[in-house]
Amino acid sequence: MKIFVENNPNYLNEVKYIFSLFAFNKKIAITFVEAISDSELSIGHLEHNSIKIDLNFYVNLKNGMYDHMIHFKKSSFIELADGTHDYLSTAFYLVSCVQEIRSKAVDKFGRFQYASSFQKRFDLIETNLVQICFDSLSQLPILSLNSGVVNGNSRIFLSHDMDSIHGSIMQDGFFTLKKFRPDQLLSVLIKNLIDKPSWLNVDRIMKMESEADFTSTFFWLVNKGKVDERLSNSDYNINDVKVRSAIESISKSKWENGLHKSASDDSFSVELDKLKTKVVGNRYHYLKFNPEVDFQKIEDAGLLFDSSLGFAERSGFRNCYGQPYRPFNFKTGKAYNFIECPLNIMDTTFHNYLKLNSSDLEKATIDFCEKHKKGNVLSVLFHNNYISDFKYKGYITAFRNLLKYFYESDLKSISQSEIIKEYYYEY
Ligand SMILES: [Zn+2]
Incomplete structure (x- = not known):
């Protein structure tokens, strides 16, 4: 036309x-x-x-x-x-x-x-x-598109922000003490000290997802420790042998890695160098970014994907749209080259902000997906530590139930690379 x-x-x-x-x-x-x-x-x-x-x-x-x-x-x-x-x-x-x-x-x-x-x-x-x-x-007569488009089922962009891997020993340990379960405390200690940090659970997550025919993306922080009074980056060293091995096993699989841009002042190029593995996408840690300023940085870094556009304190559509898209660059009057896949649902929204529990998260996610079942890409974030036993054990159940729901409802997963391929358009 x-x-x-x-x-x-x-x-x-x-x-x-x-x-x-x-x-x-x-x-x-x-x-x-x-x-x-x-x-x-x-x-x-x-x-x-x-x-x-x-x-x-x-x-x-x-x-x-x-x-x-x-x-x-x-x-x-x-x-x-x-x-x-x-x-x-x-x-x-x-x-x-x-x-x-x-x-x-x-x-x-x-x-x-x-x-x-x-x-x-x-x-x-x-x-x-x-x-x-x-x-x-x-529907306007001039467009005569009344037949419309038949949309297939929505897809799920599932991801995991890797903020903490060593928290288990303290947080799960304290949880078992509070519950007067010395046997469980012993098990937490043994698992973390002898095997590996329990929250470095990439293999466990991949196994659970593969059973539902799902894949996901793991976003890694390359900077460790406190940034200032309020902000902290990760609790792990990106060069730790066990972390490297997890990143490598993801690279070799159908799952994908991404950068979790830290709250430090490092540029994207510095952080991408530190990550030492090729990635196409990013998510800002704490969802701390300002589209007017920070979308340009994603573009300048040559990344092709981002999934940060969500409200930390509320699930839903931060830009009222259910599909990945090329954001508008107000400086050039053109679209950016990268694809933004808005973030819709995050575990910490329920746990930290709304003070709700894991079954509320499960129910809200299912309700949201049922409401937007056709033609969308719904972005769902579970931090790695919420997929664990003890302190967050309700969430691992919610996660398992949601994978089952996705599978049974034929809501398939879609990866960063697939979204880039499918949602890039010239104009
Ligand atoms: Zn984070």
Whole structure:
């Protein structure tokens, strides 16, 4: 389909970007043409355009107005002057995380907070609103896409952030003492001291996953110890023989390694050197990153994948979209080359933030997957230490039950490399 976008500097790049994502989502082949007379569909703010967008929205963006309170006065859609929904601009605002740009609503780690978000305000954290915009747009008679796209089952991007491997001896040990189980304490000590750190459980995780026909990605920290009063990196040395052997066994398998970018000031290139194994993707430790600044660093490092875009304190869609995508670069007006696979569900959200237990996590994950069963990639994170006996033993049960649920519901796993291949598109 030949598409013409009005040559207006306020929105030309933004509209091309979001319409390309829409076309990719709906599997329509498009080309952008320079003259309206060559087009089958035109987009702009003028009377003659077949899809109309709100010029004011883009002018406000160019003037540095990013807050959702400005753009979404009454409803969760950007509206045209006649009150109809501007689906393209709404999707652009959400997918591109515009609400986070220069936001002061950040926590002590500098992370954008759910409490101040668009999603909290409209109670939409579990709503794939961008997909709703795309589906509504595809119903417009001018697009005549009423047949729609038949989506297959959603896939699961499963991952493990390797923050701690030595914590077992103290934390599991203390747990057994609290429960007056000296026999278990002995077993914790023997396992950790004679065999290997119990939380260096890569082989155990891979075995559990392979039984459900699943694979996953392990994100490794290359820096150890405290960063400052509040932040710590890992409790292991990335050059430890047992750690190296775990990384190598992953490299040789269908599972994948990734960098867990530490909270230290090291650049990506320094950390990737320290990791000493080739990886394509990253996740920021503590999910501590700012898309406006840190997406550029992922791009500059030559990485092709990231899965950090989630709220630590709440499950759901941080950009209201259920598929991996190429983020928009506001400096260049183009898409970044890497693929962002937003993070939807994390064990510590339940344990540390919501103060809920492992069965709440299990139930919430199943509910979320059931709600978004078709056409999405749902990203689920279990830290390695939550897949262990003793202190976190409820979570290993939840993990096992979820693998069984994924298997029985035909929600297959998808890897970083597969996502890069499948979700990269030219425009
Ligand atoms: Zn971490």
